[in-house]
Amino acid sequence: MQKSFYRTYAHLALLAANIIYGLNFTIAKAVMPLWIKPLALVSFRSIITASLFWLTSFFFPYEKVSKRDLFYLFGCSFLGVVINQILFLAGLALTTPINSSIIMAINPVAAFVFAAIILREKISLVRGAGLAVGLSGILLLILHEGRPDLSSTTFVGNIFTLINTLSWALFTVLIKKMLEKYKPVTVMKWVFTFGMLTNIPAGYREWSTMDWTSIPFHAWTGIG
Numbered sequence: 001m002q003k004s005f006y007r008t009y010a011h012l013a014l015l016a017a018n019i020i021y022g023l024n025f026t027i028a029k030a031v032m033p034l035w036i037k038p039l040a041l042v043s044f045r046s047i048i049t050a051s052l053f054w055l056t057s058f059f060f061p062y063e064k065v066s067k068r069d070l071f072y073l074f075g076c077s078f079l080g081v082v083i084n085q086i087l088f089l090a091g092l093a094l095t096t097p098i099n100s101s102i103i104m105a106i107n108p109v110a111a112f113v114f115a116a117i118i119l120r121e122k123i124s125l126v127r128g129a130g131l132a133v134g135l136s137g138i139l140l141l142i143l144h145e146g147r148p149d150l151s152s153t154t155f156v157g158n159i160f161t162l163i164n165t166l167s168w169a170l171f172t173v174l175i176k177k178m179l180e181k182y183k184p185v186t187v188m189k190w191v192f193t194f195g196m197l198t199n200i201p202a203g204y205r206e207w208s209t210m211d212w213t214s215i216p217f218h219a220w221t222g223i224g
């Protein structure tokens with residue numbers, strides 16, 4: 001009974017995360033690059049997120065992370081925070097939300113393949129059927145709900161989004177090892193801390209040239 005409850009809770013958490021992530025396409029596109037530059041937004045998000053995870057961690061028992069695992073988490077942060085955040089927002093700034101969402105929809109396929117190769121997860125009939133249903137939804141989106149713009153002006157953005165998708169899929173597979181060893185807050189605290197230390201230098205130029213006082217309230221709402 002308890003195992004069933006936690007499984008349901010996990011599925012609902014993943015559903016909520018994906019709904020939020022889906023909204024993120026339109027919201028981020030509304031504020032970039034008019035009100036905030038992509039790399040400046042990456043830096044801003046990394047600082048706020050790392051701070052919130054450190055603050056949250058004070059309400060949980062302290063967990064000491066070994067040096068070896070810290071190096072591992074640094075590598076994971078490069079995939080899940082640095083490459084993922086930079087190329088997602090930079091790609092979205094150069095392409096359309098429809099293009100970006102369709103390309104990102106291949107994430108389950110990539111994660112499925114990485115899990116089979118790295119974690120040796122078996123490709124069962126149930127998982128194969130679930131993947132087929134997901135791919136069917138992507139196909140329906142492409143054919144009926146939106147027509148992706150494949151013009152040359154969005155080509156670079158599409159490539160950025162594709163690399164971001166593959167990077168995030170690999171991150172979700174590799175980070176599982178740490179999530180089985182430490183609490184999620186501990187893992188994400190270090191992942192975003194390492195990501196922040198890398199993203200701040202990457203976004204410094206755009207950050208320093210922006211006029212932050214000119215950003216209107218509604219744009220701050222979108223950024224928030």
